Amino acid sequence: MQQHPTITTLFLDIGGVLLSNGWDRAARREAAAKFSLDLPELEERHHLTFDTYEEGKLTLDEYLRRTVFYEPRPFTEEAFRAFMFSVTTPIPEMIDLVCKIKEKYRIKIAIVNNEGRELNEYRIRQFGINKFVDFFISSCFVHFRKPDADIWRIALDIALVKPEEVLYIDDRPMFVSVAEGLGINGLQHKTYEATKANLAKYGFEVD
Template identity: 35%
Template sequence: MAGDLAWRRLSGGRIVASTSIRTLFWDIGGVLLTNGWDRSQRTRVLSRLGVDLEKYEAKHPAANYTWERGLTDARTFFRTTVFEQNPDLELSFDVLWPQVCAESKVLNAECLDMLSELQQAGRLSIATLNNESRELNNYRLDAFKLRTLFDYFICSGYCGEMKPLPGIYRTAIETSGYPPETSLFIDDKQENCDAAIAQGMQAIRFESPAQLRVELAQHGITVS
């Protein structure tokens, strides 16, 4: 890595001083993997199982608010959104849950390769900063062997707060043990990047592996 102060050229050509990055925070869904349980995924799974989608979507926002904050568990979430709304449907959690998990897939293998290279280099602390329910996050970390790629995990299901609200970013900064400007956050949503910047972090909005590699280099982080 460069020294404590590096120089970075902004898109408009202006050159500014930026503190060297010590901690790299990654979103998971939309960067490394597909999302965990977005509208297209739940439409696909629930339609196949005969669930009333209109009734499900009416219950989803309130139930998801607590589920993704770790304030309720998956069985309670699906009892509220699926089973109580479809009492005549012969469907159990043990049948539904594996199909929910099966919707998760690798989105950008190239990003996983970059992440592995950075972890092996050992020059940065590397952590997640993502919104996900506790159970689905745990499944994804295990199924895609992500635990070895990160030093720790800042997940909404663990800490009770979600992006883009400031609390989860403050937790990430405090857990890093370094000033906020030494943290670089990667996310595919601009609102989440803006929220990180508002807390003093630096951020890259992810668009593609090639674009990410270029922008990491602008922060003094080189990957092959």
């Protein structure tokens, strides 16, 4: 087994690791088809304003008024919001893996993710992420979003840990690289099998 510094804390992304991505390009494409929206227009308006929503500086209603309901629509805002929530699906094997590691090794677990408040809270509660996570350093709570290194610095402060004590798991290589630049151990999640094997190299072995 490879030798690594003692890991006391896992920092995890949510989208692409524990759950499907939230309001991503595929979901917006599906929404455009379902609600007969102009996809290029939706995409342009989304990219102009979504970062502000993820930083907690807009409500979901405000985001939707800028991106969808800037003109009359034959459907309600409630129907569109319900669709946005409905596209999330869990990755059960990854949730189970993290829960087993938490139970066996009693380590701290923190979420470090980019998400707007309403979507974030729904996804966390709906799929029980709050039942095994100790801290949520979400962009909508701390007003920094990845790849801004300050979101990881805040996470280190809140968890009261040194960078070398942390293993950060994300499906996006850029975010892993930024965390590693702060001295945090990084692991890019690609598949359940690969992540389980890599966690075992850090001493976290579960059946």
